[in-house]
Amino acid sequence: MQLGISAITHAFGKHKLNNIEECLLKGFEGDFIKKKVGIETRYSAGDEQATSDLAVEASRALLEKTNLKPSDIGLVVVITQTPDYQLPHTAALVQRELGLPKNVASFDVSLGCSGYVYGLSICISFMLANSIKNCLLITAETYTKIVDPSDGATFPLFSDGASATLINDDPIYLLGRGVFTTDGSGAERLIVRGGGSRQPNHKDYIYHDGRAIFSFMMTSVPRTIEDCLALNRITLNDVDLFVFHQANEFMLKSLGERLKLDPKKVVYAVRDFGNTVSSTIPIALEPLLSQRPGTILICGFGVGLSIATNTLFLNRRSSK
Numbered sequence: 001m002q003l004g005i006s007a008i009t010h011a012f013g014k015h016k017l018n019n020i021e022e023c024l025l026k027g028f029e030g031d032f033i034k035k036k037v038g039i040e041t042r043y044s045a046g047d048e049q050a051t052s053d054l055a056v057e058a059s060r061a062l063l064e065k066t067n068l069k070p071s072d073i074g075l076v077v078v079i080t081q082t083p084d085y086q087l088p089h090t091a092a093l094v095q096r097e098l099g100l101p102k103n104v105a106s107f108d109v110s111l112g113c114s115g116y117v118y119g120l121s122i123c124i125s126f127m128l129a130n131s132i133k134n135c136l137l138i139t140a141e142t143y144t145k146i147v148d149p150s151d152g153a154t155f156p157l158f159s160d161g162a163s164a165t166l167i168n169d170d171p172i173y174l175l176g177r178g179v180f181t182t183d184g185s186g187a188e189r190l191i192v193r194g195g196g197s198r199q200p201n202h203k204d205y206i207y208h209d210g211r212a213i214f215s216f217m218m219t220s221v222p223r224t225i226e227d228c229l230a231l232n233r234i235t236l237n238d239v240d241l242f243v244f245h246q247a248n249e250f251m252l253k254s255l256g257e258r259l260k261l262d263p264k265k266v267v268y269a270v271r272d273f274g275n276t277v278s279s280t281i282p283i284a285l286e287p288l289l290s291q292r293p294g295t296i297l298i299c300g301f302g303v304g305l306s307i308a309t310n311t312l313f314l315n316r317r318s319s320k
Contacts, residue, residue, distance in 0.1 A: 003124045004171025004315060007066050008286040010279065011057035013045035013142065013160030019274065028152045038249025042159040042274035044144040050084045052093040054162035055140035059098055062136065062164040070099045074132035076106040077123050079115035079139040079278045081303070082146065083108060086195075094138065105130070112190075113245045113302030114180075115139060115278035116163075117310050121178050123167050135167040139278035146192055148205035157208075157248060159274025163282035172289050172318050173296070176311035179228040181220065186305040189213060213302065217251060221301050221309075222258055228297070228309040239265070239311070240293035245300040246270035246280035277302075285312075 019042045023033045033039070045054065055078060063070065078091040091106035100106075105126070111118050116139050123135045140162035147154045189212040194204030221244075229235060242261060244252055246269050256266045269284040276283060281298050288296065296312040 001128065001169050002171065002174060002315070003127055003167055003169055004174040005120070005285075005289070005312065006166040006168045006171050006320070007062060008163060008165045008282050008289060009058050009061040009065055010161060010163045010283045010286060011054050011061065012043035012273065013054065013144070014049060015044045015046060017042045017044060019156060023156050026149065026152075026155065028156060033156050036248065036250040037156050038271055039156060039159075039274045040271050043161055045142045045160040049142070049160075051080050051082050051140045051142050051162075052084045052090050052097065054142070054160065055090065055094050055138045055164070056097045058140070058162040058164040059094060059136055059138060062166055063098070066166055068134065068166070071101050072134050073100050073104055073136055075123065075126060075135040076100065076104055077119055077135065077137050078108045079111055079119045079137070080108060080141055081110055081112050081277070082142045090140070091138075105132070111306065112277050112304070113247070113280070114300035114304065114306040114308035116281045117178060117298055117300045117308035118180065120167070120175050120310065124175060127167065133168060137165040137167055139163045139282060141277040141279065143206065143277055146206045151205065153210055154206055154208045157275045159276045161273060161276035161279045161283065163279045163286070165282055170319055171315050172292065172320055173312040174315050176232040176313060177228075178308060178310035179224045179231060181224055181307045183216070183220070183305045186212060186216060189216070189305065190303045213247075213305075214251060214254070216305050217255060217301055218258055221255060221299060221307055224307045224309045225259065225297065225299060228311065232311045234295065234311065236261070239295050239297045241265055241267055241288065241296045243267045243281055243284050243288075243296055243298045245302060246284060247275055247302065
């Protein structure tokens with residue numbers, strides 16, 4: 001049985017923000033936002049919106065788009081680092097709100113920017129091991145709730161959103177073999193210290209060392225891409241499009257230049273929706289499912305510090 005990506009939908013927080021105006025109001029440098037960050041529009045969840053609300057909205061759109069019934073779903077996996085609660089897992093809340101059957105498997109995965117690429121392999125492996133036909137892979141984050149509004153290193157970047165991906169046996173894209181790396185020595189470069197078991201009673205904002213993350217990306221991501229290409233027996237020239245984690249425009253351009261890629265082959269979507277963490281790759285992939293380029297390389301990198309890279313191959317036998 002061949003499993004892969006059949007459809008993708010997304011949802012954003014209820015508030016659509018003009019990022020340039022918002023940043024100027026806070027006294028951040030406008031030219032830096034335009035030329036380096038390159039994010040013109042962001043979204044923030046309303047006070048009443050939690051991560052599961054965005055996950056459910058994206059999932060309902062997916063069920064409607066694919067004409068599936070809740071009873072058709074056998075697995076729900078939610079990638080998030082901003083869950084509704086410390087417990088229970090957010091996937092259980094999604095199961096309840098969508099009216100999915102009680103015999104559905106559901107769990108969360110705590111990963112950030114590399115989470116979607118990890119999630120594809122996790123879901124497909126679980127489905128094959130347990131003979132599951134349809135899976136909802138959900139990415140959902142509300143990072144604006146953990147961002148300090150006065151922090152110019154984080155406020156202009158993060159956006160609230162979710163994606164829902166249908167994985168089944170009639171895919172448009174088949175998954176290749178992935179390469180996954182972890183460098184926990186850099187874990188404190190992107191961290192929220194409060195609220196966990198080490199500091200349970202301390203509320204904290206996200207700390208983001210942009211220079212360290214940039215250095216990590218520029219030195220480590222190209223190697224994992226080379227390894228992934230070799231593992232799948234293809235070259236850079238065989239890849240039609242590159243969909244990297246949409247961190248900011250400067251990082252995307254820098255990575256493309258380091259790899260000496262044709263700029264037309266690098267997908268830029270961050271300008272229109274901001275850094276939605278684990279959702280940036282699937283949101284950028286969504287319109288490509290109808291365009292159907294032959295081979296797509298996907299790569300997520302960030303919190304952990306972690307990198308996940310894989311390839312998507314067009315399924316020429318898809319009935320869609």
